[in-house]
Amino acid sequence: MSRDWSLLLGMLLALLACVLLWVLHGALMDQPGPRLADLAAANVPYSGVSNPVTSVLLNFRAYDTLLELAVVLAALLGIWALGPAVPGFQPSGPVLASMVSWIVPLLILAGGYMLWVGGHAPGGAFQAGALLGAAGVILRLGGDPRAGLPDETMQRWLAVAGTAVFTLVGLALAAAGEGFLTYPTDWAKWLILLIETAATIAIGVTLAAAYVGGRP
Amino acid sequence: MTDLLPLAVAVPLLAALLVTALPRQAALLGVLGAAATTLAAGAVLTAVWLNGALTADLGGWGVPLGISMRANGFAAALLAMTALVALATSVYATGYFADSPKAVHFWPLWLLLWASLNALLLAADLFNLFVTLELLGLCAAALGALTGSADAVKANLRYLLVGLLGSTTYLMGVALLYSAYGALDIALLAEHIAAGGDENNAVDAAALTLMTVGLALKAALFPLHFWLPPAHANAPAPVSAALSALVVKGAVYIIVILWLELFASVATASAAMVLGLLGAAGVVWGSWRALRAARLKLMAAYSTVAQIGYLFMFLPLIAATPPGPARDNLFAALVLMALSHGFAKAGFFLAAGLVQQQAGHDRIDDLGGTAQQMPATTFTIGLCGSALIGLPPSGSFIGKWLMMQGAIEAGQWWWIVVLLIGTLLAAAYTFRVLSRAFGLEPTPLRFVTDARSEIPALMLALTAVGVLGLAAGPLWTLLGLGAGGAA
């Protein structure tokens, strides 16, 4: 694209940004507006977890999160479809190897903590899964071509585990007469923990496998 | 009853997971999953037919805190079309990918794409729509690049990026609406917007513009269609069929909902006119390029740009028509056009894929004799072509007829000119293919040469021409419209 066009486009978009800013400012300042905050806050005690963001993600709007797990899976499937992985890096020297050998367990431990803490403070399955994925990335950078992942069959099962557990819990609740993804209040905490655990493992495996970048 | 709606998403989703985990049985499990999904969609259609619109509150929280799903007649009609087209495509794919290692990658993404389409059609929440759009876009681009050729990968990378640009723009519109109204549910927001009057005009207009532009990118509305022809023409045939017939419709469906439901109280006739004019430009430009296209699949892809244009031409007409039977007829005609294009274009792409496999290429000028070798496939292309032209008794004939009626009643004669040009060009490009298809080679005695892949395409073509045209009446009932009967 030529420089003149780029400049013209920039000016037009700057104008757009100003208009949007003005609109947003108007919407935010004129009236504090009805928000879902109070409604959400009132229902958090019944959601099975005490962190409001987690209760939105895994209870009030759990369906969004289910589809979001499917998006992560779709990206991995798309990457697998593109062909075999590129070869990894050469094995690392002793210094790097020993550093990797204690960072990876720490990351896994931190992932587990993130998962548990998500119930009452910021954290949760995606953050924990990201840490697991990071452990895989470090392993691969350290020379393990498979990034610490199991064989193909196992990888496939683990990658679908999060979405599968989520969907099956939803359907089981529907079959039990509660409705799709409608957790009974007493069970909510444990069902959410179950879903989050499966999701953490799936996201960790998916991210590491996506980093490896090709069919296992 | 209400569990039916999540079921229509959960079934293809679970099937996608199963074929991912068990790649060796992919084709068998995939077809079983397709059949189960079709049953679920059929159940939704029957329930809507019997009881009217359905809603489901997921998680039992109800709106505005929770997410709800809903199926009205419009959604159910598209859901059923999706199911039939996708089922036919699935059966076709077992033949198309029979000996190909690509099958392992095709099935999971394909079922995931289907799940996202169902989720999109049944969504009643603006943010939920965003997630389904992204899932749809990712699956579609990954499937489109499945052949692995440089052209396909490049075209679909562009498709993915354009889609991301579009959905992020859409999301900005959602953010604006949430800032003003604190809700994401479509029906609830529509009430707020109608009740708000002039108070939030700037927010409404900005959100509507952002969301429409973002979605128009994904719907390939002229002049934002540039990404579509290469992406659709370079994908494997079953994928092209789904991309052209179904995926693009997803974005169109959301735009129609935005204009006729969510922003019904603020969308002005002049703004709708802009969309209609862009649609008309798309009709003329797409048809012209289709006529000039050198390759069969590229021709079909350009024809999609044109057919999408027709759908947008309905918006100003509906906006100009006062509520009543005339308006209901126009809306039903829009749905009818969308449905018959879905069937016809899917059938066309599937048949084009067979021609490509048989002849080794799809250059239109060198297709001499194909008709003799593949009678059923050529018949399919002819039928689909007649539905694209809008010959009676196809569904699009009734659609175009009603559009003309509406244009005359609204005093907007210029749409009729566009309609005539588009129809003439469509006839020209269809006959161009058919005229090349016949040569002097000996004709085989059998009408069908490969049942597994030829029959599904033919079924789709027959649905577009026969079923939708002759039995369009029930559509009015399904949509819950008073004025009965096709024109």
Added chain:
Amino acid sequence: MILFALGIWSFLSHEALLRKLIAFNVMGGGVFHVFIAVAYRGDTAPPDPVPHALVLTGIVVAVSATALALALGGRAQDAADHD
């Protein structure tokens, strides 16, 4: 908003995939910031958790899309090298 517009601008005016992807993420960042701003309800009230959750979902979606786009880009490069 400025991030959003800046993102669109560089998305449209840069050819290279990496730049386009960074632009897309900047753009997404702009949208997410709007959501965060919407969630703020004054110094006394707790913030609205719903937009926070939407942002988290949006980020994960953006990460997935970026990963797929990078893989497609790499593949396109490979295919171009072989031709």
